[in-house]
Amino acid sequence: MKLQFLGTGGFHPNERRHTACVWLPEIGVALDAGSSLFRLPSRLQTTELQFFLSHAHLDHICGLTYLLAPLLQKTIARCRVYAQPQVLAAVEEHLFCPLVFPVRPPVELVELPHQVDVPGGQVTWFPLHHPGGSTGYRIDFAEGRSLAYISDTTANVDSIPFLQGVDLLIHECNYPDSLSNWCEPTGHSHTTQVAHIAAAANVGRLYLTHFDPQLSGDDPIGLDTARHIFPETYLAEDLLEVRI
Numbered sequence: 323m324k325l326q327f328l329g330t331g332g333f334h335p336n337e338r339r340h341t342a343c344v345w346l347p348e349i350g351v352a353l354d355a356g357s358s359l360f361r362l363p364s365r366l367q368t369t370e371l372q373f374f375l376s377h378a379h380l381d382h383i384c385g386l387t388y389l390l391a392p393l394l395q396k397t398i399a400r401c402r403v404y405a406q407p408q409v410l411a412a413v414e415e416h417l418f419c420p421l422v423f424p425v426r427p428p429v430e431l432v433e434l435p436h437q438v439d440v441p442g443g444q445v446t447w448f449p450l451h452h453p454g455g456s457t458g459y460r461i462d463f464a465e466g467r468s469l470a471y472i473s474d475t476t477a478n479v480d481s482i483p484f485l486q487g488v489d490l491l492i493h494e495c496n497y498p499d500s501l502s503n504w505c506e507p508t509g510h511s512h513t514t515q516v517a518h519i520a521a522a523a524n525v526g527r528l529y530l531t532h533f534d535p536q537l538s539g540d541d542p543i544g545l546d547t548a549r550h551i552f553p554e555t556y557l558a559e560d561l562l563e564v565r566i
């Protein structure tokens with residue numbers, strides 16, 4: 323199955339990265355809805371979409387408003403957005419407030435049940451450590467492959483059982499180790515922490531994403547440091563496509 327990183331930055335876009343969205347075009351599933359969502363309509367392969375939101379910070383939800391045009395034009399026939407109740411309430415009351423965005427996009431906001439069926443697989447979730455809370459997702463496909471998406475969070479050993487043996491782990495890594503003192507106050511992760519989590523959970527490959535937008539170079543977080551701990555570590559880039 324094809325997976326595209328539509329946006330790999332955190333907080334705000336920069337010249338290189340838009341904010342969070344991981345897109346599975348063949349099954350119409352998206353993880354988060356940041357500023358990179360403007361890239362989604364030209365990459366539709368289905369008319370029904372399912373979104374899974376980690377939390378309601380703007381870099382993960384602002385792109386829901388960009389769905390208005392394809393929904394009104396019927397290139398998207400149905401769009402369900404799954405999240406925790408407080409996240410859905412924030413989207414409805416604030417993002418879709420008429421003073422903020424004048425026409426409510428006709429999406430269905432759905433409280434996240436214990437698990438959700440998607441074409442060919444099932445989505446389960448796990449609570450993360452982040453100001454206001456956040457939700458990590460895992461998708462297990464019927465033919466045996468799996469992926470997990472963990473953003474935003476302070477990397478924590480609590481997540482290891484949930485991530486155990488996943489083929490592809492996508493984990494936020496907002497900071498390099500040299501800025502690790504920022505992790506606790508902001509609720510984010512740094513390189514060494516995340517690599518240790520991937521190694522302990524015995525995942526197949528680790529893709530790091532959600533980089534601090536002030537770090538705009540080729541290697542914002544020190545890839546060699548991560549590979550020393552977990553060799554199968556890669557940096558996600560906007561529009562990078564991988565196979566699960």
Ligand SMILES: [Zn+2]
Pocket residue numbers: 332333379381382474532
């Ligand atoms: Zn974020």
Ligand SMILES: [Zn+2]
Pocket residue numbers: 377379452474
């Ligand atoms: Zn956040």
